[in-house]
Amino acid sequence: MKLRCAGFVHSNENASLWSPCARAPLRGDRFCALHRDAVDGAVLTIFMNGFSHGETHPDAQEIKSRRIARNQKAKNARLEASPQERAATARIRSRREIADK
Numbered sequence: 001m002k003l004r005c006a007g008f009v010h011s012n013e014n015a016s017l018w019s020p021c022a023r024a025p026l027r028g029d030r031f032c033a034l035h036r037d038a039v040d041g042a043v044l045t046i047f048m049n050g051f052s053h054g055e056t057h058p059d060a061q062e063i064k065s066r067r068i069a070r071n072q073k074a075k076n077a078r079l080e081a082s083p084q085e086r087a088a089t090a091r092i093r094s095r096r097e098i099a100d101k
Contacts (some may be wrong), residue, residue, distance in 0.1 A: 002024070003024065003025055004020060004021065004022060004023070005020075005021035005022075005024065005025050005027070005030070005031050005032040006021075006025070006030040006031055006035070006037055007020075007021040007031050007032065007034075007035030007039075008020055008021060009021050021034075021035060023035075028091070033084045053055065
């Protein structure tokens, strides 16, 4: 059985999907050279920047604040919508839920 790299790459069909890497792993490793370098770089970055368990990136609070503001803005828009707009949105949501089943 031919071994393959344990890494993943963006799918050719859809950039938001991932596919298993088709390359052969390095001898004695689970990853190909490209993925081994990526994993080593990521781990080194974590160690060098001192991010341990429970710590977050310095920009995390700002990103979280922007997301909360965006969600609040969307919630306010829904509350200010007319009854007809709210009914239309509810119908769209229920169709999505039915399609997801």
